Amino acid sequence: MTEVEKYIAQFEPSIQEKLHALRDAFYDVLPHTQESIRYNMPAFTVGKHHLYFAAYKKHIGFYPVYGLTEIEHEIAPFRAPKTKDSLHFKLDKPLPLELIRKIILSKSRQMH
Numbered sequence: 001m002t003e004v005e006k007y008i009a010q011f012e013p014s015i016q017e018k019l020h021a022l023r024d025a026f027y028d029v030l031p032h033t034q035e036s037i038r039y040n041m042p043a044f045t046v047g048k049h050h051l052y053f054a055a056y057k058k059h060i061g062f063y064p065v066y067g068l069t070e071i072e073h074e075i076a077p078f079r080a081p082k083t084k085d086s087l088h089f090k091l092d093k094p095l096p097l098e099l100i101r102k103i104i105l106s107k108s109r110q111m112h
Contacts, residue, residue: 029104059088
């Protein structure tokens with residue numbers, strides 16, 4: 001079991017399902033991404049940088065998401081209050097997986 005799999009396994013099944021879907025989105029877009037645990041959360045190599053996610057009581061956080069002006073209108077509804085680079089996906093709503101894939105792809109192009 002990888003460190004990321006251990007991270008995911010600590011949550012209840014409904015949250016695990018979302019975290020697995022989010023993890024799978026990285027591999028869908030970037031099949032050769034490398035995963036690790038950084039800052040106590042799953043981290044995925046995207047270009048020269050990383051994108052992270054973490055589960056909380058009411059949401060899944062996704063970081064850092066900035067500089068994507070071409071899709072900002074799609075990202076805006078998920079922006080965490082008072083932050084410029086954090087998205088919150090509420091646990092009681094479906095994950096916006098297509099948007100997440102777009103973000104990963106855009107960040108991978110931006111960070112090369």
